[in-house]
Amino acid sequence: MSTARRAGYRDVKQTILTRVRDKTWPLGTVLPGEVALAAEFGCARATINRAMRELADEGVLDRKRRAGTTVLASPLRHAKVAVPSVRAEIEATGATYRYSLVSRAEQPAPDWLRARLSLAPKAEVVHLRCMHYADNAPYQFEDRWIVLDTVPTALNESFETIGPNDWLISEMPLTDIELVFSAALAGTDYAAFLDVAPESPVFQVERCTWLNGNAVTLARMTHPGSHRLRTAL
Amino acid sequence: MSTARRAGYRDVKQTILTRVRDKTWPLGTVLPGEVALAAEFGCARATINRAMRELADEGVLDRKRRAGTTVLASPLRHAKVAVPSVRAEIEATGATYRYSLVSRAEQPAPDWLRARLSLAPKAEVVHLRCMHYADNAPYQFEDRWIVLDTVPTALNESFETIGPNDWLISEMPLTDIELVFSAALAGTDYAAFLDVAPESPVFQVERCTWLNGNAVTLARMTHPGSHRLRTAL
DNA sequence: ATATTCATTATGTCTATACATATTAACCAT
DNA sequence: ATGGTTAATATGTATAGACATAATGAATAT
Structure with missing residues (x-):
């Protein structure tokens, strides 16, 4: 009935983002580790890794070795300005x-x-x-x-x-x-x-x-x- | 003599960027495919993939399936504007x-x-x-x-x-x-x-x-x- | 107390392999 | 020529497994 293909990194990103936005994981929360999330989503650690890495690049999460992944303060601190000729x-x-x-x-x-x-x-x-x-x-x-x-x-x-x-x-x-x-x-x-x-x-x-x-x-x-x-x- | 560890995705990125900048690969060039580059750098395709993907995210390269990877016009099209409180x-x-x-x-x-x-x-x-x-x-x-x-x-x-x-x-x-x-x-x-x-x-x-x-x-x-x-x- | 050492742990990165998918180019039928 | 079908190809994404590395905290020595 459901379209549940196996979760791809986009799905993982979306789900994490939702949880951050609706405060399931409020500011400063340390998220579960990659292995735990991989288990939850039923996918490989590399998939979780890519999702979280991209969210970190986008300024949503902060990742540190050993310390884990935390939710950052303001989800939208940066805007891109086009600099065309x-x-x-x-x-x-x-x-x-x-x-x-x-x-x-x-x-x-x-x-x-x-x-x-x-x-x-x-x-x-x-x-x-x-x-x-x-x-x-x-x-x-x-x-x-x-x-x-x-x-x-x-x-x-x-x-x-x-x-x-x-x-x-x-x-x-x-x-x-x-x-x-x-x-x-x-x-x-x-x-x-x-x-x-x-x-x-x-x-x-x-x-x-x-x-x-x-x-x-x-x-x-x-x-x-x-x-x-x-x-x- | 050389410090040649195996090439990581950062090394690959740097080398590609250099070749783009010094016009070894001028505007519009289609780069060699991922497998070819993997062979040249002596690393896995995934490593090349990550390097090229990130360069594409940064606006240096353009990637299209089947068509290959090409060098983009303006290496710096976007600037980030901080939007602090x-x-x-x-x-x-x-x-x-x-x-x-x-x-x-x-x-x-x-x-x-x-x-x-x-x-x-x-x-x-x-x-x-x-x-x-x-x-x-x-x-x-x-x-x-x-x-x-x-x-x-x-x-x-x-x-x-x-x-x-x-x-x-x-x-x-x-x-x-x-x-x-x-x-x-x-x-x-x-x-x-x-x-x-x-x-x-x-x-x-x-x-x-x-x-x-x-x-x-x-x-x-x-x-x-x-x-x-x-x-x- | 203070410094040092060290095991632990979560992320960082790489590999090899597999399958998916978009796009092109070649081919074929009209 | 025109249009549609198909095979080839480069990238897109996922996998399991492995080792690297940084940071923490506990145990230890000073």
């Missing part, structure tokens, strides 16, 4: 993407940037300013600094037809990303590029990327305040 | 946390909220307005709506000493979260609470949470524009 972000909405280079300069890294990225005193960077349009409406103004010590090939690239983000993705491996979100006022500079009033709010995302501890690039991306970064999980 | 967020910086309830009202859900959370026409909500201080300086103004159909116990809670977020965490399980980040102007209302000028920018995070498809609560959290939400991966 602007192009992908725009094209995903069905709009037409257009890129335009505003300026390009090779220069010594300004002090604030050296401090921010822990650069050497005489580090050189390429500073780009770019615009990204969605259906010809201003979508994002991008201030981009690329560290030449880490990415020397940036010297030979004009960035007139390809955006720095798309170029870097195809050119450079990355190991770390740091994101900072904040709000600011448009001011005269951004206002002109984004076609909004200087006293209107703008939404900024700063993205630093690193390769094995060496700074690769810093991007400061500015959107009209009406822009919304949506994410789920 | 305000209290934890403030106390993590070493500052003293203070909470204060501004207002509390039980009312029918306004139209925009009903639409936003897909509520029934006659749904009732508790609307709270709260302030969170770090070292007695305004840190966050919180507009909070709690859906009474889903959380009836909110009726009996005054929220005068405990913030709605802390209360909900201890009270309710959650299954889904949606976050929206944006920028806005303070305006007279927020300005007074956050102690900033009305024409200054504010940073807003809207958080909807759900339990099995039923809306639990919506929080609109407003910070002074200088606030920075930092995240890494």
